Amino acid sequence: MDLQARLAQIGSNSAQRDKLTACSALLTDLLSSASTPSASVVDFVDAIVNQDAVGQVIARQVLGELVKKLADGCPAAQDAEKKKDIIQGALAKIQPRLVTFDEYASQLREQLATLFEAEEAWSDAARVLMGMTLDSGARNIADEDKLRIYIRIVRLLLEDEDSVQAETYYNRAALLSNATQDRELQLQFKLCQARIFDYGRRFAEAASRYHELSWIGELDEEDRMQCLSAAVTCAVLAPAGPQRSRILASLYRDDRTQDLRSHTILSKMFLDHILRPSEVAGFEATLKTHQLAKIAQSSSDKASTAAAAARDEDVEIQDADAEPVITRTGPATVLDRAVLEHNLLSASLLYNNITFAGLGSLLSLTPGAAETMARRMIEQGRLRGWIDQVERVVYFEGGKEEEDGQGKVGGLGEVAEKKEEENLGGARTRAWDRQIRQTASSVELIVQRLTDKGLLDNLPPVSVRA
The missing domain is CATH 1.25.40 (Serine Threonine Protein Phosphatase 5, Tetratricopeptide repeat)
Structure with a gap:
């Protein structure tokens, strides 16, 4: 039939x-x-x-x-x-x-x-x-069941790199995140949260979430190491500043990061070393598509750069053997911006001041673009300093963390306090004193390490005091 x-x-x-x-x-x-x-x-x-x-x-x-x-x-x-x-x-x-x-x-x-x-x-x-x-x-659907479906949708959309729509459903899931005691579901939500921050270029927050997940014992070892690697990547891409410095310090002190391919660039960023293009190229090959996204210069930055270029009246005539004139007016990618801002912060630790042209040469930017980047970071509180547009010079000020870290060797901490109390000649005199103390501390530390290794047994002890 x-x-x-x-x-x-x-x-x-x-x-x-x-x-x-x-x-x-x-x-x-x-x-x-x-x-x-x-x-x-x-x-x-x-x-x-x-x-x-x-x-x-x-x-x-x-x-x-x-x-x-x-x-x-x-x-x-x-x-x-x-x-x-x-x-x-x-x-x-x-x-x-x-x-x-x-x-x-x-x-x-x-x-x-x-x-x-x-x-x-x-x-x-x-x-x-x-x-x-x-x-x-x-029909009545339990909040936990709704949360499970929303998280699954977010995960699928992120696999297809549709971060905009994924964030819509993540926001719905966030309203229900406290409706479950299921540990697996809670971990899935935290992972979605980290990935949303990552795709949304909120790299500092993403790095913190990934690092937190890398310590959770319920996850497989391979998954924990993937989260740790993602945390390092996001920390490197995060905007330079105190928040990123804290994250870099936390990751650098994590012994597990020594096994990662990205440990070299992590250590250089934590130690405030200037990054060279050859060092960045290897790290760039490990990034995902959204982490290599092109970025456009804002209209205000374009206007500032153009105005700075117009004020520059000291254009040198290049001869045939001179280096080519730098024409780049800003970072092209997220990684490029992170590296440029990091190098600018590193320069602030090396120099008391630097001309726009010198900073531009260091960053491979035009002098006007270098000024714009420094100005923006100073405005956002991520760089301590001030700009003299007449002399076309950027002056750097020592940060609180740097000041607190000075004078810890050979009893120099007491000397620092006395110098501050004496106030001999204003901010520039104190900056000069800090630089002397830093140099003296570094020399004494080097001598102490050489002595501990027996390399100076035939020489009399050396002690340096500011």
């Missing part, structure tokens, strides 16, 4: 119990054979859902059986493509009466998303889950 005849026979039965038994038997026959066309299963769903031949109660029970058999891998759904056709066809037939059968439609969507995810069709899987009605008043 063909499908339509059996459906007609089921509709002619008057007893509800007989209809349920007949529908279950027909469904079993359809799904127990691998040769059953997917269209036949879809026609069966259409008949019980839309034709009112069996009633809502029986239709719901039969749909529940269909969902369970598909999830268990019945013979008719062994082939992934065929299973996708069955589910997509069933969802299309259920759509007109979605309010009645919403629960089973949601379960079918989760199965379909799993099939797309197995094929790495991330955006298709995310769109399937987005079609679920989680805020409908027709």
Whole structure:
């Protein structure tokens, strides 16, 4: 007997119990054979859902059986493509009466998303889950279940690098983040949070979240090391300043980072060494697409750079043997900006002051662009100093951390306090005194280390005092 005849026979039965038994038997026959066309299963769903031949109660029970058999891998759904056709066809037939059968439609969507995810069709899987009605008043959905779906959508969208839409669903998940005690779900949310910060170029916050995750024992060792590596990458890309310095210090003191490929650039940034292009190239090869995104110079920075260039009246005539004139007016990528800002901070530790032209040569920028970058960092509180636009010089001031760190060797800390109290000649005199103390401290530390290694046994002890 063909499908339509059996459906007609089921509709002619008057007893509800007989209809349920007949529908279950027909469904079993359809799904127990691998040769059953997917269209036949879809026609069966259409008949019980839309034709009112069996009633809502029986239709719901039969749909529940269909969902369970598909999830268990019945013979008719062994082939992934065929299973996708069955589910997509069933969802299309259920759509007109979605309010009645919403629960089973949601379960079918989760199965379909799993099939797309197995094929790495991330955006298709995310769109399937987005079609679920989680805020409908027709049925009560637990907040924990909503959170699980939102996190899954965020993860799928991030795999496809759709960070804008992912952030929308992350914000929904954030409202429900306290609704679960499931440790695995909590960790998934934290990982999504770190990745959202990463894609949103909030690198300092992303580095902190990744580093926190790298210490969680429930994660596999490989996953923890991936989080640690991501933390180092985001810390390097973060805007230069006190916040990044704290993160770099935390990562540098983590012994596990010594095994990472990015440890070299991490150590150079932490120690405030100026980075050279050859050192940056290897690190750049490890970055993801969104971390290599191009950045555009803001209109205010363009105007400032143009004004600075117009004020520059000391243009030197280049001869044939001179180095080519630098024409770059700003960073091109996120990494480029991070490296330039880091080198500027490093320069502030090497020099008391530097001309715009000298700073531009150091950063491979035009003098006007170098001035603009220094000005912006000073305005944002990430660089301590001031600018003399008449003399075209940037003056650097020692930061609090630097001042606190001076004079710790040979009792020089007391000397620092006395110098501050004496106030011999203002800020520039004190800056000069600090530089002398720093040099004396460094020399004494070097001599002490050479003595400890027995390299100065034949020489009298050396002690340097400021």
